[in-house]
Amino acid sequence: MKALITGANGQLGWSLQQSAPQGAELICTDVAELDICDASAVDAFVAQHKPHLILNAAAHTAVDKAESEEELALGINAQAVGNLADAARAHTARLVHVSTDFVFDGVSGVPYKPSDTPAPVSAYGRTKLAGEQAAGEGALIVRTAWVYAPKGNNFVRTMLRLMAERDEVRVVADQIGTPTYAPDLAAALWALSAKGITGIHHYTDSGAASWYDFAVAIQEEGLAAGLLSRAVPIIPINTSDYLTPATRPHYSVLDKSSTFAALGGPAPHWRVNLRKMLQEIKTHG
Structure with a gap:
């Protein structure tokens, strides 16, 4: 099986490479190797390499800059996703596309199902919803949230740095979602692809947390792992105390029940995966 991975230098792209099935032939690209916004370049690249699977881990993820x-x-x-979808259809490949909890408005008090009506409240959310539509019915679309990995820039590494540098940190406590460990997300994408599943599905770790909860756990687990030498006060604040250009959904927990059923069981709890990630950092830096 030959698979094309776009956005290969990012957290998820790296994780897809690490968790690829044995014997898979990987074609790993980022913008330097393939500009997915160039439709003709995408078509020519797919025609040349003839992948069976296209895993799109490329995205504009700067939520505030998107405004x-x-x-x-x-x-x-969105437009680049359409290019990948067109090339996949033209050259008999299957497309796997990763989307986001930001396609929802965050006003629900219960986890969002894949069938719930999207209502994005930010430019990032609107563009990701457009990407889902561009991917088309034959694609596998997986919405996820709060992704982090041992490699790259993410909330966990930022918190570890701030907790080492500052006498206190202030973290939003009224936005609720679920952290997602990128290596497990990548493994789920490979597994769902192998089953030939299409349509929209949800995947994150199990459980739910606020960013404040996540930060508290990072400090506790970071101290236990020896990655932090001292505890600092973590101050919970409201979204209104930390204004940003983009509006964030206040509640974006995703219902993963159908995905977990397809995978044969639930994902680990987010705190279990946080502990795993910190051990990876301790061992490999």
Whole structure:
């Protein structure tokens, strides 16, 4: 099986490479190797390499910047997805596309199902929803949230740095979602692909947390792992105390029940995966 991975230098792209099935032939690209916003380049690349599977881990993920550069975000998050979908159809490949909890408005008090009506409240959310539509019915679309990995820039590494540098940290406590360990998400994408599953599905770790809860756990587990030498006060604040250009959903927990059923069981709890990630950092840096 030959698989094309776009966005290969990112957290998820790296994780897809690490968890690829044995014997898979990987074609790993980022913008330097393939500009997925260039439709003709995408078609020519897919025609040349003839992958069986296209895993799109490329995205414009700068949520606040997307408010001022929505056209750029739309190009990467939607138009490029359409290019990949067109090439997949033309050359008999299957497309796997990763989307986000930000397609929802966050006003629900219960986990969002894949069938719930999207209502994005940010430019990032709008462009990612457009990407889902561009991927088309034959694609596997997996919505996820709060992704982090041992490699790359993410909330966990930022918190570890701030807790080492500052006498206190302030973290939003009224946005609720679920952290997602990128290596497990990558393994789920490979497994769902192998089953030939299509349509929209949800995947995150199990459980739910606020960003404040996540930060508290990072400090506790970081101290236990020896990655932090001291505890600092973590101050819970409201979203209104930390204004950003983009509106965030206050509640974006995703219902993963159908995905977990397809995979044969639930994902680990987010705190279990946080502990695993910190051990990876301790061992490999």
